Amino acid sequence: MENKLFFWLNSPELAKLRVSERVANGGHNIPQDVISRRYVAGIILKNAELCQIKKYRNLTRNCVVA
Numbered sequence: 001m002e003n004k005l006f007f008w009l010n011s012p013e014l015a016k017l018r019v020s021e022r023v024a025n026g027g028h029n030i031p032q033d034v035i036s037r038r039y040v041a042g043i044i045l046k047n048a049e050l051c052q053i054k055k056y057r058n059l060t061r062n063c064v065v066a
Contacts, residue, residue, distance in 0.1 A: 008042060009039075012035060012036050015035050015038075015039055016032055016035050019035060
């Protein structure tokens, strides 16, 4: 059995902002077209029939999920 962890964001613009912040802090880049494509793929995944779904609501900027 394979486990996957998927973090859903409210918009592709938010995903792009998070990547730009990561790059500004020395992290790796992801091209904006790839971010948009993956966001749409995530919508499909979100609506797929899954065995187990856990939702976490992150209301703080410095939240860490481990």
